[in-house]
Amino acid sequence: MPRDEHPRNDADRTRLAPVLASAVAELSAAGVSSPRVDAEWLAAHVLGISRGRLLLVDSLRADEADRLRGLVARRAGRVPLQHLLGTAAFRHLELAVGDGVFTPRPETELLAGWGIERTAPGATVVDLCSGSGAIALSVADESAAGRVIAVERSTAALEWLRRNASGFPAVEVVEADVTDPDLLSDLHGQVDVLLCNPPYVPDGTVVPPEVSDHDPAEAVFGGADGLTVIRPVIALAAALLRPGGALGIEHDDVHGAAVPGLLAADGRFTEVTAHQDLTGRPRYATARRR
Template sequence: MMPDQEHPRETVDRTRLAAELAAAVAELGAAGVASPRVDAELLAAHALGVARGRLLLIDTMRTAEAERFRSLVAERARRVPLQHLLGSAAFRHVELAVGDGVFVPRPETELLAGWGIERTGPGALVVDLCSGSGAIAVSVADETGAGRVIAVERSAAALPWLRRNASAYPVVEVVAGDVTDPGLLSELHGAVDVLLCNPPYVPDGTAVPPEVSEHDPAEAVFGGGDGLVVIRPVIELAAALLKPGGHVGIEHDDVHGAAVPDLLRADGRFTEVTAHDDLTGRSRYATARRR
């Protein structure tokens, strides 16, 4: 028997990557996904186990990879969040583990995190309220010399994700607590340098995409009839926790461009109240300084 008859060369069925991507883009576009091309490429890279930039160097997919890709695309077409399918969400310079039970961090929150990072000096004490996945807290720990970062979250479903993401950063402490509790972190009254918060702020009844309504926890999205039910006690708590001259930043809905700065001014314990827009020009967060 000839050697190649004794050990026949294995053949692997393949399919063209370009054709698979085109079909995926069409399917996702028809399903109403906002960025079908980007999502299709990220899912293809995930199925192939490569970085998205490497797709330019790949012509074909093995049959098993193509089947995995098609399955992921079908899930995305059902509006399962892209980040759930990838298992992670990019936020500033870090990758955060996310999944069922935790709010997927949004790019606009990177602006609030960046504002806080710019005001965090070496050894600073930073508090991140409504921490969720820990996006803000982890970014502060990753990009600054903060001495202590306290991440507060009340959701039993979100806390495991927060602890997982914070575990690589010794300065981050996870606290299970409710930001509407006036006694929260009472031992730190007057000691905090920077306080940041991305609370639930969407007014009840507001129409949201299926990725949000069916997958993000409602308690992390909706903030009561006017969207300010959590923000009001957060402002009160910030005033108690911050040291004189300390900074606070709070994300809010785009309908709150005047309401949240007005609440900060009305409290009477803040100065330098400033409204900030996101990159699309929508009102997104308000900042102030403790008198």
């Protein structure tokens, strides 16, 4: 039988299995897409253990059960799981997230990985629309980049970015608007890799409550066609990248042809390539500076 990792006092304890089952049912009824996984993450969070160690626990103290039920109720109200946990997993990192910053998504790990593979030792890397710092910090964590510049304009997001970047001396945080054509003008022609996960959802698109109620709108929506930020980012990238420098831009799944088309039409890029995410949907485009 699994060992209970917490000392037992049956008068003050509740069996974990029925509490989890009730949580799963509540989250499922609320339309949460991964009710079992979310319930297990919340239980592990309350117990202060990894999710994998739940198999070794068979009961909860009364106060732990109450805390879990409270968190489940908030998750059923479509508060993002990451906000309840206080962190979001991204590649090998745990990033602090909460109100005011976009919660990084697993699909963005593909763009980050593409950029990391093209980051040579000592390289200069720029991450535009950095948000929580997911891409910039992953590059700093998994490569020998000499300099990683994370650009963000939102005051609220910058607080989370600076907090997450505090342990990465190679990362420089810059408060700026990525649509400013003079951004980082001292680095024109010197950047080796430029990555960007911009706001790209077309205005008016219906999104889940976790997004509409908790992600900042300025980090999600990108104008009528979703390309309002992407267009100036492409022009900025052409100015910043050295010849042969690498560019990667995440986009909406309706932009599978549009973003590669913009890169090709600019005329300053070669090797324009469209990439899909793990579900087969168009997700990011890459190119090299001529």
